[in-house]
Amino acid sequence: DAGITQSPRHKVTETGTPVTLRCHQTENHRYMYWYRQDPGHGLRLIHYSYGVKDTDKGEVSDGYSVSRSKTEDFLLTLESATSSQTSVYFCAISDRRGEKLFFGSGTQLSVL
Amino acid sequence: AQRVTQPEKLLSVFKGAPVELKCNYSYSGSPELFWYVQYSRQRLQLLLRHISRESIKGFTADLNKGETSFHLKKPFAQEEDSAMYYCALLPGNQGGKLIFGQGTELSVKP
Secondary structure (H helix, E strand, O other), rough: OEEEEEEEEEEEEOOOOOOOEEEEEEOHHHHEEEEEEOOOOOOEEEEEEEEEEEEEOOOOOOOOEEEEEEEEEEEOOOOOOOHHOOOOEEEEEOOOOOOEEOOOEEEEEOOO | OEEEEOOEEEEEEOOOOOEOOOOEEEOOOOOEEEEEEEEOOOOEEEEEHHHHHOOOOEEEEEEOOOOOOEEEEEEOOOOOHOOOEEEEEEOOOOOOOEEEEEEEEEEEOO
């Protein structure tokens, strides 16, 4: 497995609270991604990064923000969590413009 | 808009039977297409990509631009093929945005 870790692995939080998920890589890959996985919707891209401080929105970016201040870390923040953001969140990395993504183990987030 | 559609949520077959997981895409440019697989308790991983024209674990997929399809096929399914399969599209003009379909769960029964 590529050196990619997500933290926390599980989190339960309340509606309206801020939440930050962390993705850390040791592969020095340029591209990093955040996806959410929901039944019936598959994997949907939230945000991705193509370099330090270079990010772009995906198809479901509303309610989420990201930051990438160094190559190895990509943070996903839910400014004010809602129940609709209950999901499994996956981070992925790639060294060649999305040609082969390596995925983390996922974070199960429950917003009550 | 770019889109990937996998019409089957669940596909159930018996061991030894042929398997075809359907994938259709919507993209006006020249696409790069992939199949990813997620086995139980494992990470999502790349299975194959159309540009490599390879066969992995007996699976093949052919890009049909006329039908905008990239179906995944295997002539004889095995129980260990049971997993969640995702088709993905990499548009050529949007950096590294990889767009996934809804996924198809393949269940191979003994």
